[in-house]
Amino acid sequence: MSQTFTKSMARNIFYGGSVFFFLLFLALTFDTNSAMPDRDNRDAITEEVALGKIVWEENNCIGCHTLLGEGAYFAPELGNVYKRLGSTEAIKGFIRSRPKEGIPGRRSMPQFNLSEEELNAVAEFLKYASEINTANWPPNIQG
Amino acid sequence: MKYQSQAVAKPYFIAAIGLFIGQIVFGVILGLQYVVGDFLFPEIPFNVARMVHTNLLIVWLLFGFMGAAYYLVPEESETELHSPGLAILTFWIFLVAGALTVLGYLLVPYASLAEMTGNALLPTMGREFLEQPTITKLGIVVVALAFLFNIGMTILKGRKTVVSLVLLIGLVGLAVFFLFSFYNPDNLVKDKYYWWWVVHLWVEGVWELILGSILAFVLIKTTGVDREVIEKWLYVIIAMTLITGIIGTGHHYYWIGTPEYWQWWGSIFSAMEPIPFFMMTVFAFNMVNRRRRNHPNQAAVLWALGTAVMAFLGAGVWGFMHTLAPINYYTHGTQITAAHGHMAFYGAYVMIVITMISYAMPMLRGRNAANSGSSQVVEMWSFWLMTVSMVFITLFLTAAGVLQTYIQRYTDDPQPFMVVQEKIEIFYWMREVAGVVFLLGLILYAMSFFVGGAEPEEA
Numbered sequence: 001m002s003q004t005f006t007k008s009m010a011r012n013i014f015y016g017g018s019v020f021f022f023l024l025f026l027a028l029t030f031d032t033n034s035a036m037p038d039r040d041n042r043d044a045i046t047e048e049v050a051l052g053k054i055v056w057e058e059n060n061c062i063g064c065h066t067l068l069g070e071g072a073y074f075a076p077e078l079g080n081v082y083k084r085l086g087s088t089e090a091i092k093g094f095i096r097s098r099p100k101e102g103i104p105g106r107r108s109m110p111q112f113n114l115s116e117e118e119l120n121a122v123a124e125f126l127k128y129a130s131e132i133n134t135a136n137w138p139p140n141i142q143g
Numbered sequence: 144m145k146y147q148s149q150a151v152a153k154p155y156f157i158a159a160i161g162l163f164i165g166q167i168v169f170g171v172i173l174g175l176q177y178v179v180g181d182f183l184f185p186e187i188p189f190n191v192a193r194m195v196h197t198n199l200l201i202v203w204l205l206f207g208f209m210g211a212a213y214y215l216v217p218e219e220s221e222t223e224l225h226s227p228g229l230a231i232l233t234f235w236i237f238l239v240a241g242a243l244t245v246l247g248y249l250l251v252p253y254a255s256l257a258e259m260t261g262n263a264l265l266p267t268m269g270r271e272f273l274e275q276p277t278i279t280k281l282g283i284v285v286v287a288l289a290f291l292f293n294i295g296m297t298i299l300k301g302r303k304t305v306v307s308l309v310l311l312i313g314l315v316g317l318a319v320f321f322l323f324s325f326y327n328p329d330n331l332v333k334d335k336y337y338w339w340w341v342v343h344l345w346v347e348g349v350w351e352l353i354l355g356s357i358l359a360f361v362l363i364k365t366t367g368v369d370r371e372v373i374e375k376w377l378y379v380i381i382a383m384t385l386i387t388g389i390i391g392t393g394h395h396y397y398w399i400g401t402p403e404y405w406q407w408w409g410s411i412f413s414a415m416e417p418i419p420f421f422m423m424t425v426f427a428f429n430m431v432n433r434r435r436r437n438h439p440n441q442a443a444v445l446w447a448l449g450t451a452v453m454a455f456l457g458a459g460v461w462g463f464m465h466t467l468a469p470i471n472y473y474t475h476g477t478q479i480t481a482a483h484g485h486m487a488f489y490g491a492y493v494m495i496v497i498t499m500i501s502y503a504m505p506m507l508r509g510r511n512a513a514n515s516g517s518s519q520v521v522e523m524w525s526f527w528l529m530t531v532s533m534v535f536i537t538l539f540l541t542a543a544g545v546l547q548t549y550i551q552r553y554t555d556d557p558q559p560f561m562v563v564q565e566k567i568e569i570f571y572w573m574r575e576v577a578g579v580v581f582l583l584g585l586i587l588y589a590m591s592f593f594v595g596g597a598e599p600e601e602a
Contacts, residue, residue, distance in 0.1 A: 007371060010378035011305075018385040025389045028408065032336065035402045040332035050329040057269025057327075058257040063190025068399045069476030070335065071271055074177070074189050076560035077476060100185065107180030107561070110188050112254070129331055135406070137398035139473060142557045 039133035052125025055118045064109070066143075068134060074107065077143030082130035084141050088123035095119060144506040146217040148224035153507045154234050155210025156500045160589060162203035162241070163493075167582050169196040174575040178568055187249065194248050194274045200488065201272065202241045207496030208317075208353055209237075212294050212310060214503045215360050220301025225293050233289045240282040244275055266327055270338055273324045280324055287318040305374040306363070309381060310356040316349030332400035343392045346492070347416065347458075351384040354454070354495045355423070361447050361502045362427065367435035376426045383419035391416050394466045398475055406468035413466040417459030420491075427451035439599045440505060440513035442522040446498035449530055453490025461486050461537065473552045478544030478567075486537040489529075497588075504592070515596025522591040528584025535577040543570035 036042070061067075064075040076084075085091055095114060102108040114122065144150065169192050176182045176189050183192070217224050224230060247256045253269070260276035262268045267277045275283070291314060298307050323340040359377045363370055393409025427448050438444060461483040465474040474480070501522065505514045513519065551563045558566075 005375075007305075007375040007378065010375045010382065014378045014382035014385070017382050018389070021386050021389045025392065028390075028393075028405075029336075032396070032401050032405075033333075036330075036332055036400070039402070040330055040400045042330055045329050053329055053331065053334075054263075054266055057266060058254045058262060060190045060194065060253040060269050060274060062269065062271045063193050063253075063274070064188075066476040067331075068335065070395075070399070071476070072190065072193055073476065073478055073481055074193070102181045102184040105179065105181055107176070107189070107564075108184065110185055110190075132332060132400040134398045134400055135403050137472060137475065139552045140557045142551050142559050 041128055041131045041133070044128045044131060046124070048121050048124045049128045051118075052121035052123070052128075055114065055122040056125055059112050059114075067129060068132070069137065075109065077138060078126055078129070079132075079134065080130050080138060080141065080143055082123075082127040084143065088120070088127055091123040091126055092119045095122070146223050148227040148230075149214050149217050149503075150507060151224065151227050151230040151234070152210040152214035152503060154231070155206050155213065156504060156507070158234070158238055159203045159206040159210060159496060159500070162199050162206065164585060164589065165245075166196055166199035166203060167578075167585050169193075169199065171575070171578050171582055174571070174578045177571040178575065191248055191253070194253075195245055197272055198248070198274060199245065202237075204492050204496060206237070207499065208314070209234075209290055211353075211357050211496065211499040211503075212290070212314065214499070214507070215310065215357065216294050216297050216307050217301075219304045219307040219360070220297050222297060222301035225296035225300070229289055229293050233286045233293075236282065237286045240279055240286075244279045247276065248274075265325065267325055270327070270334070272342060273338070277325075280321075283321065284318070287321065291315060291318055304370070305377060306356050306360050309352050309359075309377060313349045313352030313356060316352065317345060320344045320349065335399045336396070336401060339392055339395045343395055344389070346487075347388045347391060348385065350492065351388065351419065352381050354450075354491055355381050355384070357495050357499050358423065358427065358447060358450060361443060361498055362430045364502065365436075365438040365440065365444050365447065366430045366433070367438075368430045368433055373430060376422075376430075380419050380422050380426065383415075383422060387412050387415040387418060394468075394471065397468050397471055410467045414463060416466070417455065417463050420455040420459035424451040424455045437601060438512065439601050440502060440519070442514070442519040442526070443498060443502035445523055445526055446494060446501045449526060450490065450494040450498050453486065453494055453530060453533075455490070456534075457483065457486030457488070457490035457537070461541075473548050474544065477547045477551075478540045479548065480544070482537045482540035482544055485540065486533060489533045494530075505598075510598055512601070513598055514591075515594065516599050517596045518591050518594035519599075521587060521594050525584045525588035525591060528587060529581055532577045532580040532584060536574050536581065539570045539574040539577060543567045543574070546570070 062071040064072050066073065066077045068079040069077065081091060096119065098109045098111045100111045172183065172192050173189065173196055176192065213224060213230055256276060257268050260278050262277055265277050267280055268274055294311060294314065298311055320341050323337045326337050328334050355377050359373050362368065363373050390408055391413035393405040394413040396405035396409060431444060431448060465471050465479050465483065505512065546567045547563050550558050550566060551560060
C-alpha cells in the first residue's frame with residue numbers, strides 16, 4: 001500500500017470502525033428487543049413450556065435436529081413439527097415409540113425414557129416454537 | 144527460540160494435535176452414521192458423536208490459540224513470559240477438564256450428565272457447541288482469565304507491538320463473548336439471539352483478529368518483510384473484519400423470530416464479509432513474493448499461504464453463497480450450511496493453528512529454524528492430502544445440499560426430510576471416502592514429527 005496511507009490511518013479506521021459498528025449493533029439489538037414481543041410468542045411461555053425447553057436441552061435434541069434451522073442436519077427440522085404432525089399427542093406418540101435398539105441399517109431416534117410430565121412439556125415447547133413468527137420460514141411443511 | 148519461557152507452548156501444541164486426531168476419528172464415525180444409520184447405535188448415537196466432534200474442535204483450537212500466544216507474545220514483547228508456572232498449571236486444568244467432559248459425553252447419557260453436574264442450578268447445556276456442563280464452562284472462564292492475566296502482564300512489561308496488541312484484543316473478545324454462554328432464557332428467540340453473540344462474534348469476529356495476528360507474526364518471521372508494512376495490512380484487514388462482521392451477525396437473524404429488517408442489514412453487511420478474507424489472501428501472497436529471505440521452513444510458508452486461500456474459499460466464498468436472505472430462505476439449515484462450516488473452520492482456524500505449530504515446533508524441539516527436508520516433504524504431503532480432501536468434502540456436501548434444498552424446499556412437490564436424505568446418499572458416501580483420506584493425511588502429519596535428518600540451510 002502507498003505511503004500516503006499510513007499505519008496510523010489504518011489503526012484509526014480499525015478502532016473507529018469497530019466502535020461505530022459495535023454501537024450500531026447495540027442500537028439494533030435494543031430495537032430488536034423492543035420489537036420481539038410482537039413476534040416471539042412469549043405469551044405462550046408457561047412453566048410447562050419452560051420445562052419443555054429444559055427437557056429439549058438436557059437430551060441434546062439439537063445434536064441431531066434443527067430448530068428454526070439451527071442445529072445438526074441429521075434429522076428433521078422441529079420448529080414446525082407441531083404443524084407437520086398436527087398435534088402434541090402425535091409428537092409424544094413418536095418420541096414414546098422409538099425402539100430401544102434402533103432400526104437395522106437406518107437412522108433412528110434414541111429411546112429417551114421420558115416421563116409423562118417431560119413428554120407433555122417437550123411437546124408444549126415444540127408447539128410454542130411452531131407459533132413464533134419466523135417470516136414464513138421454513139418454505140413448506142416438510143421443514 | 145529466543146526466550147526460555149516460550150517452551151510452555153509445546154505441551155499446548157501437542158495436546159492440540161492429539162485432540163485434533165480424536166476430532167477427526169469422530170468425524171469419520173459421523174460420516175458413516177449418515178449412510179449406515181445404526182452404526183454404533185445405541186452406544187454412541189449421532190448426537191453424542193457430533194458433540195464430541197465439535198467440542199474437540201473448539202477445545203483443540205483453543206489449545207492452539209493459547210500455545211500460539213505463549214510462543215508469540217514473549218518474542219514480540221522481547222521479554223520472558225510473566226509466569227510460565229501458571230501457564231503449565233492452566234494447561235493441565237484445561238486438559239483434565241476437557242478430557243472429563245468428553246468422557247462424560249461418551250460414558251453416560253447426556254441427561255444424566257446434566258443431572259450429575261447440576262445443570263438445574265444454572266441451565267446452560269444442550270445448545271449447539273455450548274453443550275459443556277455448566278461447571279466445565281466455569282472452568283473455561285477460570286482458565287481464560289489466568290491465561291489473559293499471564294499474556295496481559297507479559298505485554299505490559301515488554302515491547303508493545305501491533306501483532307501482540309491485536310492478538311490480545313482478539314483473546315479478550317473471545318473471553319468476553321463466551322460469557323453470553325451463561326445466558327439461557329426460557330424465551331427461545333432471545334436464547335438464539337444471544338447464542339450467536341458467542342458463536343458468530345467468535346468465528347466471524349474476534350477469532351479473525353487472532354487469525355490475522357498469528358498470520359502476521361509468521362509472515363514477519365518467514366519473509367523478513369518490514370514489520371511496518373505487515374502491521375498496516377493487519378490493521379486494514381481486521382478493520383474490515385469487524386466493520387462487516389459485527390452487523391453481519393444479522394445473517395443469523397432472518398428466520399428466528401427477530402424483526403425482518405435484519406434481512407437487509409444481514410444481507411448487505413455479510414455480503415461484504417469476504418472482503419477481509421480476500422485481502423488476507425492478497426496480503427499473504429504479496430508478502431511472500433516480496434520476501435527478503437528464503438526461510439528454511441518451507442512447510443510453514445505453505446501452511447500460511449494455504450490458510451489465506453482456504454479461509455477465503457471456505458469462509459468468504461462458501462459463506463457468501465448462502466448469505467443473502469432470499470437464497471438463505473431455501474438453504475438455511477441444510478447440507479449447504481455443513482459444507483460452509485467444514486471448509487471455513489478448516490481454512491481459517493485449523494490451518495492457522497497448524498501454521499503456527501509448523502513454524503514454532505522445530506524451535507521448541509531444539510532446532511535452529513526448521514525440520515529436515517525429508518520431514519518437511521512428509522508435512523507438505525499431509526498439507527495436500529488434508530486440504531484437497533477437505534475441498535472434496537465441501538464439494539460433496541454442497542452437491543448434497545443443493546439437491547436437498549431443491550427436493551425438500553424448492554419444488555412444487557416437496558418431499559419429507561428422510562426421503563430426501565436417501566435420495567442424496569451417494570454424496571454422503573463420497574464425503575465419507577474424502578473424510579477417510581483426510582484422516583490419513585492427518586496421521587501422516589503426526590508422523591512428520593518423527594522424521595529425522597539434518598536441518599536445511601537458509602537458501
